[in-house]
Amino acid sequence: MARPIRNQVLTGLALVLVALLALSQAVDPSSGTAPTHPRTVAAEAPRPPLAPALRRPELFDGRMFVAYYGTVGTPVLGVLGESTPEQAFARVRRAAAPFRRAGLAAQPVFELIVTVADSQPGPDGDYNHDVPVAAVRRWVEAARRSGALLVLDLQPGRADFPSVAKRWEWALRDPNVGLALDPEWRMHGREVPGRVIGSVTTWEVNLTSRWLEQLVEARRLPEKLFVVHQFRRDMLRGPHRVEDRRHLAEVQHVDGFGTPREKLATYAAVARPGDFRMGFKLFYDEDRPRLSAAQVMRIRPRVDFVSFQ
Template identity: 30%
Template structure:
């Protein structure tokens, strides 16, 4: 993955969030929310099902067993994981997202195309997954890089460009173009850290349809400039973010958050056995290396499969995956044969 370059720091806009809770005639709790964007527009945040039902534990067990694809090593499905709170997306749906940043056409499909064209292309991918695995509904989403590692230090010397509220609001508005869309805000912390960076997106994480992604590649704990070497997160970092999300879910009575951790080398994540699971958070270890199909499958087999955390993801690069022979993209049918089958799919 090439180091993203954005010019200058962005101004921070102002947004406000309002929420209301009510009960239906049958006693089921519903949540209705609106968000006022920085430009004054109002967008409904009823992007996910408003009625939250308790999970079916038998269905959950059957789904994670099926997802293990017959693994006989005992690694998958992950043992002794807590059942999620009501409203959990995984493993009942497969998440399919477009990834990118609105200020760069080189960082992914989200940003490369105008919103209507982007949605047209993403829905083509959704239909492919619905055809390949009709038993699991697709949960569509947008995965936005909310802080971008930079080649220049910036005013605070952290080598990071934080997207302002106005830019994030624009992504929420694009998400609202299609019903039931979820949004991921991704952090590349560079020389900063999760404790200092998560507060910049805190109010968005209080929304029921906004989730979190973190990228160890750009976590430069040794002070190196981003892009000079691959960074890393320890289980302690992942646990900090996961606990933060769990606290948000409990405080605001939200459905579980999906928490995506990028990975394509062994050193990017350390002490995986110490990663803690919560009913309020669903962790996805996401294979985001690029290359030909056999290389990508090898990365998944060597760095995702042997270190089980909870769920897995897989990234398809529209351009980088075509650089080497056989110059083709992996298909949903191929990905469904992996052990375990990835439940989060990202297109860049």
């Protein structure tokens, strides 16, 4: 409302008209919001619009997150390479159905390897290559349409995680897209992917998560998944020093295939539920026998994110 004008004399009809015009424009009746003054726009860059998903509750609200894992065009690295995004969504939704918990349906997730480690140095000498942007964009759009979340998985070879992550900033600006680091494929010195099991320092993990959180804040995005894969203690050096990021849902994802006894022993050896939410991987071909949804949900420390490869 306009403040009342006291002890002032309007000196002409023109002044009255100007005042009434200003009042009529103070609020846009179609939107209920004040218009932006041209000088304000010139002096201050406009903030990005709020993403529609910003009102989504915190990610870990009792649901289980169920992911299909892989990359584009080949089934060798996981089930996502066996089908189109639309077919993959139908499959992951069926796989997620038994993981209903706390009265909530499980959340479908695509975990897509977008930077793939190579056994050869390639033109850049970094022992990795990126999946074509057009192919990744198709998965981003499919996740948006279907209500799935998409996690971009990085296998950096001899490059470092922060520099590789920044190549995918365009996709990470999407509210439904998160990030996963796979230290198995982070090489050092003369190491070659596939010949050794890699590792990453907590310092590098923290650099990557800080950059991602700054992106979330700058773009006014909702909380993002931030996943770190691990199946040996020495893959993540100094896990107790991992920084807690207010805008990231941080997951330690315990990989490794084998018998249920072997998988649970690995989980018990590396799990750090005080620093992360916990993740667990199931393999369609290598696990003998594969744990059921009911068995996974009985694992302690509790699993909140499970993926199929």
